[in-house]
Amino acid sequence: MTSAVSDEMLLALADGELEKATADALHARVMAEPELAERFALFVESRALLEDAGSSDQAVPPHLLAAIRAADGARPGRHGLAVIEGGATLAAPAPAVSPRSLPRRTGWQLPLAACLALLIGGIAGYRIGSETPGNPGPSGVALFQSARAALDAALGSSASGSTTSWSHGAAGGSITLVSSHRLGDGTLCREYTLAGAAQGDDRWKGIDCRIKGRWRTELVIAAPSSEDGYRPASGDSAADAFLQDRNAEGPLAPAAEAELLKALAQPKR
Amino acid sequence: MDIVQLHMTASTGPKAAPAGAGPPLSAFASELVALLPRLRRFALSLTRSASEADDLAQATCERALKAQALWQPGTRLDAWLFRIARNLWIDSLRKRRSEGQSEALEDHLDLAGEDGRHVGDVALTVDSVQQALGAMPSAHRELLMMVCVDGKSYREASQQLSIPLGTVMSRLSRARQGLAAKLGMDKTS
Numbered sequence: 331m332t333s334a335v336s337d338e339m340l341l342a343l344a345d346g347e348l349e350k351a352t353a354d355a356l357h358a359r360v361m362a363e364p365e366l367a368e369r370f371a372l373f374v375e376s377r378a379l380l381e382d383a384g385s386s387d388q389a390v391p392p393h394l395l396a397a398i399r400a401a402d403g404a405r406p407g408r409h410g411l412a413v414i415e416g417g418a419t420l421a422a423p424a425p426a427v428s429p430r431s432l433p434r435r436t437g438w439q440l441p442l443a444a445c446l447a448l449l450i451g452g453i454a455g456y457r458i459g460s461e462t463p464g465n466p467g468p469s470g471v472a473l474f475q476s477a478r479a480a481l482d483a484a485l486g487s488s489a490s491g492s493t494t495s496w497s498h499g500a501a502g503g504s505i506t507l508v509s510s511h512r513l514g515d516g517t518l519c520r521e522y523t524l525a526g527a528a529q530g531d532d533r534w535k536g537i538d539c540r541i542k543g544r545w546r547t548e549l550v551i552a553a554p555s556s557e558d559g560y561r562p563a564s565g566d567s568a569a570d571a572f573l574q575d576r577n578a579e580g581p582l583a584p585a586a587e588a589e590l591l592k593a594l595a596q597p598k599r
Numbered sequence: 600m601d602i603v604q605l606h607m608t609a610s611t612g613p614k615a616a617p618a619g620a621g622p623p624l625s626a627f628a629s630e631l632v633a634l635l636p637r638l639r640r641f642a643l644s645l646t647r648s649a650s651e652a653d654d655l656a657q658a659t660c661e662r663a664l665k666a667q668a669l670w671q672p673g674t675r676l677d678a679w680l681f682r683i684a685r686n687l688w689i690d691s692l693r694k695r696r697s698e699g700q701s702e703a704l705e706d707h708l709d710l711a712g713e714d715g716r717h718v719g720d721v722a723l724t725v726d727s728v729q730q731a732l733g734a735m736p737s738a739h740r741e742l743l744m745m746v747c748v749d750g751k752s753y754r755e756a757s758q759q760l761s762i763p764l765g766t767v768m769s770r771l772s773r774a775r776q777g778l779a780a781k782l783g784m785d786k787t788s
Binding site for chain 1: 622624625627628631632635636637639640641644645647653656657660661664665675677678681682685688689692693695696723728743744746747748752753765768769771772775776778779782784785
């Protein structure tokens with residue numbers, strides 16, 4: 331069976347018009363001869379493009395969905411977590427991925443480690459057991475996601491005591507920088523409050539630290555929603571405990587803070 | 600006072616996840632999932648094997664997710680996926696032939712496509728297929744619609760158009776090649 335294969339035969343194979351035995355034999359030959367496969371694939375492809383997009387509702391096997399989910403989650407900058415943990419570099423649009431630079435895979439699944447890294451690398455997870463009656467719920471998380479870019483900008487440039495507004499789509503609110511701290515290991519951390527303008531938006535007290543060139547949220551605490559101003563950091567036991575636990579030396583003086591922010595603004599890397 | 604570990608709640612994104620547990624998919628991945636039935640059928644037509652078709656569909660989705668920055672928004676994602684799948688498949692056949700050790704498609708698929716060829720340069724706008732159809736002879740267009748869109752068999756088309764079966768096949772073959780050429784699909788990867 332080494333004779334030339336006609337376009338009509340490849341077409342009929344692509345359209346499922348051949349008897350099974352004939353189709354199997356021809357397909358085996360197609361598989362063995364990439365030149366035939368290219369001609370054959372063209373017929374399959376042209377049909378697929380014409381087909382009614384809504385014509386197929388067949389179920390998809392769970393393992394395929396799981397694989398997509400894994401590949402989706404392993405992509406830096408696309409995971410829901412990345413926005414919160416990431417800071418400016420991850421909140422920015424995903425960089426163009428060059429297939430040339432992609433690592434070779436050894437199996438179908440992307441490494442589980444890539445997913446785990448997102449979790450472990452994220453939040454330092456400070457917790458005071460008896461003082462954790464609840465969590466912020468979706469609204470708080472959404473608020474931090476929406477405000478991420480503005481938060482990064484404010485953390486990197488605004489002096490403590492200043493309030494800036496933020497907006498993201500329909501959402502908006504304010505960010506008030508409270509204080510700056512240097513941890514025992516030299517890490518710069520900033521305490522702030524984040525508020526949403528919409529009704530029902532809570533106020534949150536947060537601490538972000540500068541880790542590996544970007545701001546990472548280390549602590550989030552629901553703040554009293556009263557508008558009578560923020561209380562100084564010293565009045566906030568959880569934030570204080572977080573900072574003391576990390577050997578922070580106390581709020582930085584305005585001049586020292588300005589110096590550090592100036593250094594941050596220098597081109598990195 | 601509420602103190603939270605964000606990673607406990609961060610998965611509560613605004614976008615609802617499709618069926619299945621876990622964090623919500625990205626918008627791009629959700630579109631992939633929506634196209635999966637068609638992608639699987641496309642892969643099944645190429646491979647004639649359910650398991651190889653799923654392998655191919657999965658590899659295609661993973662490739663597409665990694666290279667999503669190369670997809671041009673506003674163009675047909677399905678066409679882009681088909682092109683990736685086609686390139687992956689053909690490359691796997693080439694490797695299978697040149698290496699020859701394994702009959703498993705998966706072994707060859709996995710090695711394929713590190714040079715970027717697989718991520719297609721096919722960027723079809725939504726109406727490009729309609730334009731291509733409009734530019735071809737009406738007899739070709741008619742037959743294309745009958746077979747590819749309406750799903751008629753060659754025999755049905757032959758009867759309906761009162762032309763011999765052989766003419767149906769030769770005309771349909773030319774029509775499909777003409778369509779592929781107009782859409783820039785006929786260039787080999």
